[in-house]
Amino acid sequence: EDGRFDGDISASGDILNTQTIQMTNSSSVINTFNTGSHKTCKYVLQVTSGSHIQSSEMLVMVSASSALNTEYAQINSGLNLLDFSSNINGSNVELIGSSSFISCSVKLNRKLI
Numbered sequence: 001e002d003g004r005f006d007g008d009i010s011a012s013g014d015i016l017n018t019q020t021i022q023m024t025n026s027s028s029v030i031n032t033f034n035t036g037s038h039k040t041c042k043y044v045l046q047v048t049s050g051s052h053i054q055s056s057e058m059l060v061m062v063s064a065s066s067a068l069n070t071e072y073a074q075i076n077s078g079l080n081l082l083d084f085s086s087n088i089n090g091s092n093v094e095l096i097g098s099s100s101f102i103s104c105s106v107k108l109n110r111k112l113i
Contacts, residue, residue, distance in 0.1 A: 023082075023097060023104040030106050031095040035062045035088065038112040043095065046107040047081045054081045060093060067093045082106065 021030050033041055039062045047054040056074035060067060067086040074080075082099040097106055 017109050019108055019110075021097075021106045021108070023099065023102050023106065025102055026100060027096060027098045029094045030084070030097045031108060031110065032089075032092040033110075033112055035091050035093055038062075040113040041093070041095075042111045042113075044109045045084065047097075047104050048107075049081050049101050049104045051077070052079045052081055053077050054079070056084075058084055058095075060086045060095065062088070062093060 019031070021028070031043070041060045043058040043060070045054075045056050045058060054074065054076035056071050058069060058071045060069045062068075065088060067088045069084070069086040071084055081101055081104050082097045085096045085098065087094045087096055097104070
């Protein structure tokens with residue numbers, strides 16, 4: 001008996017729901033993941049500052065020693081609050097947020113493959 005029940009669902013990878021990051025300067029690491037364990041990450045991102053809101057999705061992929069990314073489906077309430085980019089730092093991929101508004105708060109969901 002391994003403690004499993006008939007019909008159990010197993011999944012590999014990592015799902016992180018609703019992590020909130022407060023920007024502390026004009027460029028901050030929002031999230032990281034290990035390149036040895038995962039090669040692709042999908043983010044759903046929400047940025048708020050005062051009454052302004054920005055939402056988007058982003059794919060980040062590790063290829064050789066580079067991190068490639070594309071942000072898509074971006075909508076906002078009239079102001080682009082934060083620009084996202086990615087970088088490899090050692091064995092981790094960093095999701096970086098850059099903005100002139102340091103009062104931004106970033107909420108994210110991610111799925112690692």
